[in-house]
Amino acid sequence: MRNKQVDGRKDRLSxxxxxxxxxxxxxxxxxxxxxxxxxxxxxxxxxxxxxxxGYAVFSYNFVSNAAREGSRFVMVRGKTCSGLSGGCPIxxxxxxxxxxxxQTQINKLAVGINTSNLTVKASCVTSPGVFATLPCAxxxxxxxxxxxxxxxxxxxxxxxxxxxxxSQRVVWQ
Numbered sequence: 035m036r037n038k039q040v041d042g043r044k045d046r047l048s049x050x051x052x053x054x055x056x057x058x059x060x061x062x063x064x065x066x067x068x069x070x071x072x073x074x075x076x077x078x079x080x081x082x083x084x085x086x087x088g089y090a091v092f093s094y095n096f097v098s099n100a101a102r103e104g105s106r107f108v109m110v111r112g113k114t115c116s117g118l119s120g121g122c123p124i125x126x127x128x129x130x131x132x133x134x135x136x137q138t139q140i141n142k143l144a145v146g147i148n149t150s151n152l153t154v155k156a157s158c159v160t161s162p163g164v165f166a167t168l169p170c171a172x173x174x175x176x177x178x179x180x181x182x183x184x185x186x187x188x189x190x191x192x193x194x195x196x197x198x199x200x201s202q203r204v205v206w207q
Contacts, residue, residue: 086187094197096147097182100140100154101201104178107139108156112176112205113169128167129157140180151183159202170205177202 108124115122127133137154144152156178158170170176177200184195 082187090184090186090195093147093182093184096144097180097197098199100143100152101178101180101199103143104136104140104154104156104180105176105201105203107136108168108170108176108178109203109205110207111169112174112207113171115169115207123169124156125169126167127156129155129165131155131167133168136178147182148185151185153181155179155181158205172205172207175202175204 108127111118111122111124113123121135124133124135127136133154133156136156137152140152140154141149156168156176157165158168159175159177160166165177168176179198179200182197184197186193186195
């Protein structure tokens with residue numbers, strides 16, 4: 035009976051202090067879970083944001099490269115073209131008409147791209163600001179415009195970005 039006093043006051047204090055320490059430890063266990071949840075939420079949001087930004091840059095790079103490849107494909111398939119596979123010469127494309135032959139060629143390059151959101155238009159540039167339908171005569175510039183609608187991944191808010199690239203080359207066949 036070394037902690038007992040005559041009136042029992044020391045036992046009551048030690049019991050009260052033990053209850054306080056026990057309660058304070060159990061309160062801190064729940065706060066660790068809340069802190070982890072908040073940190074994990076911020077961390078995962080940052081990771082998914084970085085991935086989404088990387089995919090958007092990849093898509094933009096594809097659109098730019100697709101316009102260059104499309105103008106290269108069309109420039110060798112002008113009015114005097116003969117003997118090339120894939121439509122020689124290319125016809126039926128214009129500033130307001132989708133080019134199915136060129137669309138098929140660019141869809142072959144699309145890896146990781148939703149081709150249903152991709153549009154390709156090609157036209158001859160007869161003079162600055164004046165466009166004509168294909169095929170183009172040799173020496174006339176051809177302009178290929180590729181447009182892609184990139185949909186952002188957001189569970190609560192779905193937005194889209196329209197990426198456009200234009201390439202122009204001179205037809206040589």
